[in-house]
Amino acid sequence: MSSSFPASSPALLDLDLRPGRPPVLQADSVGGMGWDEYRDALRAAVVRHGAVLVRGLGLRDAEDVADVFRGLATTLMTEREAFASRQSYSEGVYSSSTWPANQPMCMHHELSYAVEFPSLMMFACLGAPTDGGATAVADSPTVLAALPRGLVDRFEREGWLLTRSYNDEIGATVAEAFGTEDRAAVEGYCRANAIEFQWQPDGGLRTRQRRAAVVRHPLTGQRCWFNQVAFLNEWTMAPEVREYLVDVYGPDGLPFNTRFGNGEPIGADVVDLLAGVYDAHTVREPWQAGDLMLVDNIRAAHSREAYSGPREVLVAMADPMRAGA
Incomplete structure (x- = not known):
């Protein structure tokens, strides 16, 4: 990770540890700690547990959220290779991905298909939905x-x-994905990031990139299932959506799809198996307005569950790592 913890052990936080939900920290329980000590202790807890939800910070607006994000991270990333659009609130602070409210976003590790990816994900809730919409997590070594x-x-x-x-x-x-429409700049990015590319006659772009599916955590050494094999696979789409897209764009023209590393298709049985294992090891806590959640992007996968009612969750991708580093 870009940031490192001090040689002395950070103070232990009084976390509420209950089965079925991520560790929860009440903000008023750390009132006597300075910001630096609080940051180190919280980051250490995230490495230890994979995720921590902080409740009671009273975050009111995007400015509050940006201040907290910048206080906890060493570096906020500018997103590249996005698979869905986001609203940008300020540098490195985004809305959650645009995705239909009635369709879940399956478990995944953010930008695990990129050469450079965040080691830390930060989420802040300014408006909780009336039902559903949790940012659930699953421990990747498990x-x-x-x-x-x-x-x-x-x-x-x-x-x-x-x-x-x-x-x-x-x-x-x-x-939206590359931050530019200039073909030369897009091609330069692809070459620098081990992405094969091919421009289509209609001006569209097709890419292929091969990545590791299992990595070691840089701080703990744990082997982690780290990829988006199931989330970005065609069989995760609603059947009617998949059928429509295949009919319109053809089987090779889907906006995204995943395969085994040798190019062979991944069957629905494998995707169902992965989804079942994730479901068996998912923990969740419903959002409350003002909540903050930190997720170790290597140690834990995260998802967004279907919801109803308005939902406003801000996101930052922090402290980048490079694959193999």
Whole structure:
């Protein structure tokens, strides 16, 4: 990680540890701690547990959230290679991804398909939905241990492959994903980030990138299931959505899809198995307005559950790491 903890152990926080939900910290329980000590203790707790939800900070607006995000992180990232659009509130502070409220966003590790990805995810709730909408988490070493050995071995040997098709009609556009529409700049980014690319006759862009599916945590050494194999796979889409997209764009023109590292398709049975293991190890806590949640992006996967009613959750991707570093 970009940041490091001091040689002396940070103060232990009084976390509420209950089965079925992430550790919860009441903000008033650390009233006697200075900001530096609070930051170090909180970051250490996130590494230890994978995620911590802080309740009672009283976050009221995007400015409050940005101040807290910048106080807890060493570096806030500018997102590249997004798969869905976001609103930008300030530098490094975004809305959650644009995604239908009635469709869950499955478990994933943010930007695990990128060469540079955040080691820390930060979420802040300014408006809680009336029902659902939790940012749930799953411990990736536990998920890895629960997966069939043969499947893990294959992914460790081959990695996984992400294919993307960019157009102006569905998913993130080239400009949203790469921060520019200039072809030379896009091509330069792809070459620098181990992404194969091909421009289509209609001006669209198709890309392929192969990444590791299992990595070691840089601080703990734990082996972690770290990828977006299930989330970005065609079989995770609602059947009617998948059928429509295949009919319109063809099987190779989906906005995103995943394959085994050797290029072979991943079947619905594998996606269902991954989803089932994630479900068995998911913990959640309903959002309350003013909540802050920190997630170790390598140690824990996160999801966004379907919801009803307005939901406003701000996001920051922090302290970048490079694959293999």
